Amino acid sequence: MTSDATGATAAPGAAGSDVTTEVRLTTHPDDMDTLSPAALRARVLVDDLFVPGELKFVLSHHDRILIGGAMPAGGSLEVTAPQEIKAQHLCDRRELGVVCLAGSGTVTADDDELPMAPESIAYLGQGTRRVTLSGDAVFYLVSAPAHRRHPTVVRTRDEAEAVPVGDAGKAGARTIRKYVHQDGIASCELALGITTLEPGSVWNTMPCHTHDRRTEVYLYFDLPADERVVHLCGRPDNTRSVIVADRQAVINPPWSVHFGAGTAPYKFIWSTAGENLAYDDMDSVATAELR
Structure with a gap:
């Protein structure tokens, strides 16, 4: 295992598997305030999850949220437990959400075969033991600790609860699709959904908020290769910016704001892990208070 001044560590996966895992240690607000732009990116930005034929994980010590990327590239990949969680199977003490970003494929969970678009x-x-991903899909994985079993479920884009929010006049019109949450697919700690910006809008999650009870990760996708999102994080009175490209993620500590604006249309997957599944459990921050 290796580590550096950013607080990140990396290690090979469990014996006999192709999984690699990077570990991100917790970030204190005072620490984030003093990080250089390069050190901030190393601490919160995940920029290399998706590699053809590979399964990769990043484990954050914030609420023990685990994110991953898998590209079976027409074959299949077994989702094995990273050695950092010390379990025989990934879901021995965890639950798992799998998102299809592009292409098509199948998630096999024990005896269930779930088609993915x-x-x-x-x-x-x-308690799910065997998980296999197959097809030409690009899969994004999110896992959180779990204390009891909930049923295996797949939900399509059209089946998700769609909630229009924001104001086109403020360039923030968007549709939030809720999949795993208090009133949707049942879970223990995991909440998961997708937000799509409407044509002509660029701002996400405005007005912004924090939520001390949950860590939130944003995975930006469907962003043209030459375009970027300016993601804002940090304390509301001392925000920091991170420039984000397509299929890159930002780990936002519970005390941090998390919002941004893009140079072109985009979508993002929001996922939280923590002690409250209520979607509206937020501590609002007035735009005028941001610094």
Whole structure:
């Protein structure tokens, strides 16, 4: 295992598997305030999850949220437990959400075969033993600790609860699709959904908020290769910016704001892990208070 001044560590996966895992340590607000732009990116930005034929994980010590990327590239990949969680199977003490970003494929969870199309999300409950991903899909994985088992479910984009929010006049019109949450697919700690910006809008999650009870990760996707999102994080009175490209993620500590604006249309997957599944459990921050 290796580590550096950013607080990140990396290690090979469990014996006999192709999984690699990077570990991100917790970030204190005072620490984030003093990080250089390069050190901030190393601390919060995940920029290399998706590699053809590979399964990769990043484990954050914030609420023990685990994110991953898998590209079976027409074959299949077994989702093995990273050695950092010390479990025989990934879902021995965890639950797992699998999102199809592009292409098509299948999530096999024990005896269940779940067909996946773009923006389908599969939820796999605690106790699931064998998980395999196959097809030409690009899969994004999110896992949180779990204390009891909930049923395995797959939900398509059209089946998700769609909520229009924002104001086109403020360039923030968007549609939030909720999949795993208090009133949707049942889970223990995991909440998961997709937000799509409407044509002509660029701002996401405005007005912004924090929520001390949950860590939130944003995975930006469907962003043209030459375009970027300016993601804002940090304390409301001392925000920091991170420039984000397509299929890159930002780990936002519970005390941090998390919002941004893009130079072109985009979508993002929001996922939280923590002690409250209520979607509206937020501590609002007035735009005028941001610094």
